[in-house]
Amino acid sequence: MTEPPNAPAFAQGIQDRWRDTGFYRWWRLRVVSRVEHEAVVARVLGESGWSPRYAFMTMMSAGIAVLGLLLSSPAVVIGAMLISPLMNPILGLGFSLALFDFREMRRSVTALVVGAVVAVLFTALIVLVSPLRAPTAEILARTRPNLFDLVIALFASLAGSFAIIRGKGDTIVGVAIATALMPPLAVVGFGLATWNLPILGGALALFFTNLVTIALSATIMARYYGFGHRLSSQQSWTQTVLLLLVFVAMAIPLGISLSRIAREALTVNQVRSYLSETFGAQSRVTQLDVDFERDPIAVRSIVIAPRSRAVSGDTVKAGLIKALGRPLTLQIDEVLLDPHAGALDRQRAEVKAAEEAKDADAQGAEIARLVAIAAGVGPEAVTLDQGHQRATVTASVLPGATLATYRALEQRVQAVSSGWHIVLVPPFGDMPTIRFADGSDTLDQAGTEAVGLSAWAAQRWNIAALAVPGLPASPVDHPLLNARRAQAVATLLRERGIASVSAPAAGQSFRLAAAPDGGSGSP
Numbered sequence: 001m002t003e004p005p006n007a008p009a010f011a012q013g014i015q016d017r018w019r020d021t022g023f024y025r026w027w028r029l030r031v032v033s034r035v036e037h038e039a040v041v042a043r044v045l046g047e048s049g050w051s052p053r054y055a056f057m058t059m060m061s062a063g064i065a066v067l068g069l070l071l072s073s074p075a076v077v078i079g080a081m082l083i084s085p086l087m088n089p090i091l092g093l094g095f096s097l098a099l100f101d102f103r104e105m106r107r108s109v110t111a112l113v114v115g116a117v118v119a120v121l122f123t124a125l126i127v128l129v130s131p132l133r134a135p136t137a138e139i140l141a142r143t144r145p146n147l148f149d150l151v152i153a154l155f156a157s158l159a160g161s162f163a164i165i166r167g168k169g170d171t172i173v174g175v176a177i178a179t180a181l182m183p184p185l186a187v188v189g190f191g192l193a194t195w196n197l198p199i200l201g202g203a204l205a206l207f208f209t210n211l212v213t214i215a216l217s218a219t220i221m222a223r224y225y226g227f228g229h230r231l232s233s234q235q236s237w238t239q240t241v242l243l244l245l246v247f248v249a250m251a252i253p254l255g256i257s258l259s260r261i262a263r264e265a266l267t268v269n270q271v272r273s274y275l276s277e278t279f280g281a282q283s284r285v286t287q288l289d290v291d292f293e294r295d296p297i298a299v300r301s302i303v304i305a306p307r308s309r310a311v312s313g314d315t316v317k318a319g320l321i322k323a324l325g326r327p328l329t330l331q332i333d334e335v336l337l338d339p340h341a342g343a344l345d346r347q348r349a350e351v352k353a354a355e356e357a358k359d360a361d362a363q364g365a366e367i368a369r370l371v372a373i374a375a376g377v378g379p380e381a382v383t384l385d386q387g388h389q390r391a392t393v394t395a396s397v398l399p400g401a402t403l404a405t406y407r408a409l410e411q412r413v414q415a416v417s418s419g420w421h422i423v424l425v426p427p428f429g430d431m432p433t434i435r436f437a438d439g440s441d442t443l444d445q446a447g448t449e450a451v452g453l454s455a456w457a458a459q460r461w462n463i464a465a466l467a468v469p470g471l472p473a474s475p476v477d478h479p480l481l482n483a484r485r486a487q488a489v490a491t492l493l494r495e496r497g498i499a500s501v502s503a504p505a506a507g508q509s510f511r512l513a514a515a516p517d518g519g520s521g522s523p
Helices: 007-019 022-032 037-046 052-070 074-081 087-099 102-129 147-166 170-194 197-224 233-279 313-324 343-375 403-415 445-460 481-495
Strands: 284-291 297-306 328-337 383-385 390-394 421-425 433-435 465-469 499-503 509-511
Touching: 037 087, 037 147, 052 074, 052 102, 052 170, 074 170, 087 102, 087 147, 087 197, 102 170, 147 197, 170 197, 233 284, 233 297, 233 313, 313 328, 343 383, 343 390, 343 403, 343 421, 403 421, 403 445, 421 445, 433 445, 445 465, 445 481, 465 481, 481 499
Parallel strands: 297 328, 390 421, 465 499
Antiparallel strands: 284 297, 383 390, 433 509
């Protein structure tokens, strides 16, 4: 029986045969021998650790970056990269991996962690004191990492490593590396300050993707130029396998993300093409927004078209569903022009449509802000339906607040939200007590208010029926006082759209509760 080959000996044999090839001799002579390895290692590892200057420059770079993101200014964001010191520790990590130098690896990782924490906390502080807290296009662009981000980080790292090793242009490529790291860190700080978890999580994923890609790419470049050539064959094979596994593990989810982004872009193009074909060559799609986070997706568009090409919204929706092969909701505003209108009239119509869309967005943002204040939550927790002008939010627990308090808050926001329907869902709790005077089966003002408040709470909690103590099984006049009281309550509930089911009789005061499953609702 043949003995299995010894793995270290097998690897050593492969390495010996590799060293006998002409390519190996060319590589040693033309690539490795032209690099001053000791000087490069001393420079990289000497600048890869933490220092007060490093922390200060990281804070300044992060501060400039987050201000550029808040202002949606790419020029300011790029300017922040000129002073960022992040290239040194991350290249130090890459070279220490190539050299299997665990002491320097700890120094580099410590510097990276300190820099990341300092940058995130400093940017979060700036956002907290800034009046600008709305996510801009520059911020949102760094919350969905994909395969292209990995490739960008790979190219930046290869350029940075080459510049450091050959001593050419390292300042400029340092900017490229910082571009892949500092903006995502600033967005993490923004997400932390605004407690926007999707933005925080997306930016954090992008930062780690770039960090790992740059470090491992630096390791590859360092090994190519002969750093770590004294390592054993087993260590070299371990490096190779781990590098491949890490890149594959990152590439798969990032590739899926890129595929999703591509599908979304294709969907937007299909919607735009369909609208252009439907309304004719003389029409113009001036605004098109597709919300892929909703299920089904929500399409909103403004189309300027000749009056003769007017199409009903239902027809457009049916055609889009057929063209895309998926369900959707549609809000389309048609600006119809006389066919003989001149260019000036068309421009005025476009300006008017754009202003109306902008005003609608601004009004929606203001409604979200007011509703969020009333509910004790952030604006991102408010669900806006621009098409039906409806704002929905689940309120946080407010100390000492009752159901009446939450309804009053809803009514207060409703009073200043002209044209909008406000829905404030209170925290789940007991309904108010409904009281009857001794011997009376008539609800007074307080009792009527309690029934109305119970019906309001049931609607907000999506409860279709309430259990009414003492309600008879059939809705007929009943001589018992408890039954008459229950029927009076059931009548008020029915007027407010809430069904009633029977429950054990109570005295002159009781609370309503959600009907148990299988209850028989009164007509």
